[in-house]
Every structure is written in structure tokens, then in C-alpha cells.
Amino acid sequence: MSAAEELAPGAPLMEVRGLERRFVMGDEEVAVLKGVTFTINVGEYVAIIGPSGSGKSTLMYQIGCLDTPSEGTYHLAGYSVGALDDEELAALRNRFIGFVFQAFNLLPRTTAVDNVALPLRYAGVGIGERRRRARVALDRVGLGHRHDHTPDRLSGGERQRVAIARAIVTNPKLLLCDEPTGNLDQRVGAEIQALFEELNRDLGVTLVIVTHDPSLAKRARRNIKLVDGRVVHDGPALEGF
């Protein structure tokens, strides 16, 4: 995997072409994504919006290389995701993508440092070095004083910061966030959003946020709106979707 080094700002990072995802439910097949096409370049800040059940999370799993298309193609950093096997997909996720989920998804009874260090373990980094880098990432998200706390001793906003530190600890090209402020109140949600924007601006990481919140979507330079598995809008932020 040498393509990553050539990913200059503005170069295409993700190319989605005619992407379909169908699920077999009993006897019938249900299409959830029905031919999605878009390109996102390195360093962009994109919000994916749309009503509940429109396929946003399904799309996120596709572009996050956790799932492969039923139809169509997806290229991430030059790799044709549909052609990769389990191990290659795992390596691609580890190397290029940081995930942030609505439900934080931290390991319980595990310190913030060890939670953040987790992706580095699968990158083959030794325990000492990955804890050191985890501390740097925690400092970066403003949790310098909470390194050894377990999730049950952190507030919702702090938990999401730990999750963000975990997402950036590998220096990914892409930050994929599925309703990251969904479990947070307005004020904390805004702080988290500000943190994302800061990372996008300072680290140049491509930011793709799935969100319900119009006020957050508005802040993104580009909105992709999904309705019933199809892209109905791809352009500047929409007013009141």
C-alpha cells in the first residue's frame, strides 16, 4: 500500500460509483442503497444527511470498508474495496480510517489510554509506544487530565473525545462519524463538532459526518442528502432539510 503517500490535499480520496447494497430478508432482496455516486477529495468536510432509514449508516459502513458493495464500485485511496479480502480490508481500515460512533463504543473497564491505543495494536505497534501515542492523542482532544479514567468515570462529551482520540491516533486520512453528537446535549455536541472542524483544519484529515442535526450540517462546506437509498442533493449546505 504505497498509494497513501501520493494523496495530496484536493486529490480524490473516495470514489463511489453506482453503489448498491442489497440485503436478503427471507425470500426477498431489499435494496438499501440504490446506485449512489459521488467523489470526496482529500481534506474535504462533508455532512451526509437524510431521514432516518434512508441508508446513511449503510453508506457509512460501505465507505468505511466494513462492508462491500452488492453492485457498483468503491475506491478508497486507489484501492478497489470490492476486490479486497478480510485481512486487506482490516489493514485498510486500520491505516486510512478513523471511526466515531453515536454510542461512543469504548471498551468498558478499560482506561482511556488503552482504549485509544487499541487501533495501534492492530497496526503492530508495541505496547509502550502505542500508549505514548495514545497519550498524545488524548492531549490533542483536550483530555490531558483523564488518561487513566475508565469510560464509566467520564461524561458523555469526554467519552466521545476519547473515541475521537482513538479515531485519530493512527493519523488516518478519513474521519468517519455516524451521528457523533446524537447522544450529547446541544452545547456539548457543538463542542465536539468544533473539535472535528479543528482536526479537519489543522491535520488536514478528510471529515465525513452523518448527522440529523441541521445546525451541524449547515457548518459543513458540502452536504450529501440521501433519501431512500438515493442521493437527492450533493452540493453546498442546505437550508432546513
Place this chain on the structure above:
Amino acid sequence: MFEHVLSALLALNSNKLRAALTMLGVVIGVLAVTLLVGVGDGARKYLDTTLSSLGTNLLNVVPGRTETRGGFGPPPASGIARPLTMDDVRAIERQATLIRGVSPVVTGGGTVRYRTRQRDTMVLGVGPQFSDLRNMHVDLGEFVREEDLQARRRVAILGRRVVRELFGDESALGQPIRIAGGRYRVVGIMEEKGRSLGFDLDDLVFIPATTAMDQFGQTHLSQLLTAARSKDDTASATEEIEEVLARRRNGERVFTIQSQEDLLKTFGALTAAMTMMLLAIASVSLVVGGIGIMNIMLVSVRERTREIGVRRAVGATRGDVLWQFLLEAVVISTIGGAIGLGLGAAIVAVVTKYAPDVPLRLSGWIAAVAFGSSFVVGVISGVVPARRAAALDPVDALRYE
């Protein structure tokens, strides 16, 4: 691999109660293996050392014929048994070349009296070589001598216990005593031998075999004790004695030679069977422990479905997840095994210290088997949960509520 063990340890550390409960079954299983097999093994060792302390490569000739050699006690007499005599002893002495010695044995018993004190005890009529053959030696004075045997002298050698009971602190050597009414003089005192197989080897009186025949009104010997020069000679020595005795009986083999080796083998087979049976019983508890691990691991895989999804999302392959859960099971199981083994060793140490008679021991092979089996139990009980965890689709795992 180190990374997998490390994350297994981290995972266990993050849920100590669950780990401890999971371990419990294996702890008990390994403890059971250690103790039960320890009892069997201890019994075997005990019999081994006890029987060997009686002397080595012993051959015991008794009158009458049995089909099997060895075994326990005197064989059933077959019709017209030609008794064993002193002449048989002399003949063996002269003709047999593969033996260490031979001694007549006349078994009797009676009241031994010194002044006002008395004790009922076993009296053995023997020859001089009995002492070396049976590894029982005098401490003071002399054992039965050849002249005593020939002259049918009324001399007695007392076991320690008999001395204690009859003489207390007085000197026994040279004193007159009565055995079953007959007058004797004490010429020797045996060294302390202790108990063996429940029999008090110090509660004995030895007199010349010829004297014993007179004393107990017997015309023949009870047994004839001899021993092969070496273990390898046992079979040929047996044949040799058989020939000598048969020649004196017109070729009829109306006697039986029991070898100590056969006896040892019989005991050995018995205790080995017992050990195996105990091992089988103990392994049932190990199997139960393994099922416990598998159950809790299966529950754990379900509980940690989200965690599995997260791990996959941040870069874990199916293989990583498989190894993680497999090693968790193995680590739990082997830690449980180590604890069980430690407890077992502690119990063995305590028992050996405070109840040295209990034949319980912990030998290397038991420890190895117990610990090894805890490892195997971990692998076996970890495979199914680990495969289930690895088979999870990452998206399904992340969406799992």
C-alpha cells in the same frame, strides 16, 4: 502471539469477577486431579518402598502346589504335600548357585515371659542367613548362629518392642526368659524397624528354626526363604531351586515358589489401576470445568459483540478476534490450572507434614499432566466461542443492541 496473550490478560484484568468464576471449575478440576492421582501414586510408592525394605529379590518356598505363582498368603495345600525340611535347606545350600542364601522359617507364637512380665507375640524359628535376606539385623549381641541351629540351642533374639515391654530400661542381654513355657537365654536384640504394611516388625522373637520345631512340636518347616543374587537371576534361581527340591521328591513339584517380584508386579498393577481410575474420576471434574469455561466464553462473546465490532472497525482481522478469544480461554484455564496445582501442592505439603502416614505425594508427572490438561481444556473450550466471535460480520457486530 505476545500481543494476543497481553490483550487476553488485559481483558481478564478488566473483568476480574467473571475471570475468577470461569477459573473456578478448572481450579477444582486440577485440584481433584492433583489430589486423587496423588493418592494413587502415593499408595504405589508406599507399597514399593515398603516391599523393597523387606529385602530384595526374595523367593519364598511354601509346601503344596498352586497354579499361579505369587499372590497373597500361603497357597491352598494340594492333597499330599511333602513337607519342607532342614534337609531341603541343606540341599539348596549345597546345590543352588544363583542365590544369596537360604533360611528355614518356622512360624509360631506364644507367651514370652521375663520374671513377672509377659507378652504374647510372634516367634519365628530361622537360620543365620535370615538376617541378611530380610534385611533385619541385630543391634546388640548376635543373631541366630549356625552352631545354634545345629545344636538346637535355646537362645532368643528379641525385637525392640518385646525388649521394651519385658525389660523396660533393664539390660536384656544374657537374661533368662521363657517362651511358651520353654527356657531361653537372650543373646541378641534387633534394631528398631518400625511398622510395615500394618505389621509391627519390632514385635517379634527369633529363635533357631530347629529349636522352634522342638518347641512347637513340628516335624517340618513352615517356609523356606531365599533370594536371587540379582533381579535378572530371579527366574533362573527359581528354576534352580525347583530342580533341587523336585529331585528330592521324585520329580514331583509339590511346593510353590513365590517371588517378591511377582508380588510387586501384582501390587503395581493394582495401584496403577487405582491411579487410572482416580484419574478418570478427576478428569470428569476437569471436563465440567471446561464446559464452564465454554459457557462463560459464549456468553462473553455475546456480551462483547459491540467490542468485537469496534475491534474489527479499528483494524482487527477475523484471525485477530479468533486468537483473542481462544487465548482468553487458554489463559483463564491455565491460570486456573496453576492455582489448582498450587493449592494441591500446598495441601500435599500440609498433609505430608502433619500426617506422614497418609500416602499422598505430588510427583512431577502429575503436576505436568494436571497443568497440561488445563491447557488442553482451555484450547478445547475456547475453540467454539472463538470461532463464533471471528465469524461475526463487523457491521452486524456494530449494529448489535
